[in-house]
Amino acid sequence: DITAVGLMVVGQEDNQAATFYVDDVQFAALPQNIAVDNFEDYADDLALQETWTYTKAGGPDGMFVYIDKTVSPPQGTSCMLMDVSMPEKWWYNTVRKTLADGAIDISKFVSLDFWLYGDAAMTPGGITFVAFLYDSQGRALRFALPAEYLSNPAWQKITLALASFSQEEWDTGYGTDTPDANPQDITTVGLMVVGNEDNQAAKFYIDDIQFACKGVTAAVSGAITENGAPLAGVTVYAIEQNSITTATSDADGLYAFNDLLQGKQYRFLPVKTTYDFTPGAVILTLLNTAY
DSSP states (O other): OOOOOOOOOOOSSSSOOOOOOOOOOOOOOOOOOEEEEOSOSOSSHHHHHHHSEEEESSSSOOEEEEEEOSSOOSSSSOEEEEEEEESSTTOOEEEEEEOTTOOBOGGGOOEEEEEEEOOTTSOTTSEEEEEEEEETTSOEEEEEOOHHHHTOOSEEEEEEEGGGOEEOGGGSOTTSSOOOOOTTOEEEEEEEEEESSSSEEEEEEEEEEEEESSOOEEEEEEEOEETTEEOOSOEEEEEETTEEEEEEOOTTSEEEEEEEETTOEEEEEEEOTTOOOSSSOEEEEOOSSBO
């Protein structure tokens, strides 16, 4: 219920004097989400393939993309099918889309969001899936998805915190003055798959890719027991790169974190004097709303 703005000065010593000039006081509007693609407006597969351009590191072609209307996407009627068939391992296959309105500064946004439908028939750990953000010079930031999301045959909301993207290894400075990817000059989004073994196949469905300007929270809860009985008074630490949050198990051994950030990786560590825990710590990348 903020109704007024004030500017105050106070002297820390007697006989203070200064002249300050102030102009253009305003509440800055938050940026709007930027839609990368909702896959609703393509006339056919060729139109999609002309927009999401395909590149590969070498070897035989290992991925094709198509418009799909069979898996009931979470919004609209269409999504993108990434049809992966890789006879040889380690060859990167990527599709990229240039942002329609030009370069963006990702520091003004919180996450890259999209929906993913995985493939239960794929070989566990057989494929790596990476989201890329390219600047105007072709340098890249990357975020590799945890493998368990790739094999889940259901629509999952994926929220990748932009602060957690890392520089792609092939274009880092290597101790020279060569700059890394510029987060203030992101022009292109890429989705890459690579086989970790020969003869990998999978079908991934993608929908509603966007840059989000508001953070989304995730809840993590669990129970701590000793020989099957609830254990109270255990402090559980949720440790992230820039923060530490704690929760304490109650009389039923239950603990809960309700406002962690989606897209971040946390290390959960239980602590109680004289106790050793198994497992001692659990690492989770929070891509869903509840765990």
